[in-house]
Amino acid sequence: MTDQTVFPPTLREVMLRPRWIGVLLLALVVAGVFAWLGQWQLSRAIDTDPLPPGTTEEVRPLAEIAGPGEYLPEPLVGQRVEVTGTWVPEDFLVVSSRFNDGVEGFWVTGQLRIADTATPTSVAVAVGWAPTLTVAESAAEALEQTAVAGESV
Numbered sequence: 001m002t003d004q005t006v007f008p009p010t011l012r013e014v015m016l017r018p019r020w021i022g023v024l025l026l027a028l029v030v031a032g033v034f035a036w037l038g039q040w041q042l043s044r045a046i047d048t049d050p051l052p053p054g055t056t057e058e059v060r061p062l063a064e065i066a067g068p069g070e071y072l073p074e075p076l077v078g079q080r081v082e083v084t085g086t087w088v089p090e091d092f093l094v095v096s097s098r099f100n101d102g103v104e105g106f107w108v109t110g111q112l113r114i115a116d117t118a119t120p121t122s123v124a125v126a127v128g129w130a131p132t133l134t135v136a137e138s139a140a141e142a143l144e145q146t147a148v149a150g151e152s153v
Contacts, residue, residue, distance in 0.1 A: 087147035092140040106136035
């Protein structure tokens with residue numbers, strides 16, 4: 001009888017087997033795809049072409065910014081606009097828990113029917129902010145009288 005001992009394969013021998021080389025290549029491909037997807041996600045998250053400072057402070061006609069039912073792109077959020085229309089009667093709301101420079105108060109909101117469109121179009125408008133509920137409610141009542149009179153604003 002020969003005294004020959006069989007040793008388990010070394011790590012190098014196992015790593016050089018075709019099956020494990022294939023697994024390594026697959027893992028590298030998966031890692032490459034995830035790295036590419038991470039770069040893609042970062043490129044979508046960072047605004048590479050922001051508007052110049054102060055652009056949204058220029059008052060522009062609403063029709064230039066967005067049409068009825070259109071999506072408002074992110075750079076134009078907060079854009080100051082002008083539009084002509086009439087208030088819709090009995091559609092003024094006072095919204096609570098609104099902040100203005102860190103002070104809690106109330107918004108007075110209303111529905112403005114736009115005059116210069118072929119089909120009836122309305123836009124929700126935050127008319128103003130008030131520090132107390134009574135001031136906000138009196139402002140809503142004054143706007144309601146303007147709406148009933150049908151005055152153009």
